[in-house]
Amino acid sequence: MSHLTVKRSTGTIHVPLATVQDVIDxxxxxxxxxxxxxxxxxEAMNASESAKLEAMKELRDRRGLTSDxxxxxxxxxxxxxxxxxxxxxxxxxxxxxxxxxxxxxxALKILGFEVDDTEAExxxxxxxxxTGGETSMPTx
Numbered sequence: 001m002s003h004l005t006v007k008r009s010t011g012t013i014h015v016p017l018a019t020v021q022d023v024i025d026x027x028x029x030x031x032x033x034x035x036x037x038x039x040x041x042x043e044a045m046n047a048s049e050s051a052k053l054e055a056m057k058e059l060r061d062r063r064g065l066t067s068d069x070x071x072x073x074x075x076x077x078x079x080x081x082x083x084x085x086x087x088x089x090x091x092x093x094x095x096x097x098x099x100x101x102x103x104x105x106x107a108l109k110i111l112g113f114e115v116d117d118t119e120a121e122x123x124x125x126x127x128x129x130x131t132g133g134e135t136s137m138p139t140x
Contacts, residue, residue: 006095013095018086022086
């Protein structure tokens with residue numbers, strides 16, 4: 001599937017899935033935003049030059065990690081930016097008029113992560129709360 005199909009009252013919207021270039025662009029934008037925030041925070045704290053250098057080194061070491069992009073998708077601003085990056089600008093308002101849960105799930109799907117509905121499994125008496133699945137340990 002090269003797109004995500006989203007049903008709305010006005011019709012169906014096809015949202016492209018993120019390409020490798022999209023992921024790179026999103027990670028670069030995330031890094032740039034985090035860098036600006038870090039510099040601002042360090043200046044507000046009157047941090048020493050060595051503390052600023054160490055913080056910047058840590059940020060640079062994380063640059064390009066897809067795990068940070070996925071983590072960002074779990075925030076409303078991050079999820080919105082992912083959707084806005086890949087979707088047609090004419091569809092932004094309609095796509096983003098959803099609950100935060102729906103927006104985050106849509107962003108994750110765009111990145112290629114399927115969010116399973118484990119509600120039925122969680123109701124199971126033997127469900128493992130960490131995974132939503134059955135445990136291998138007998139119940140007492």
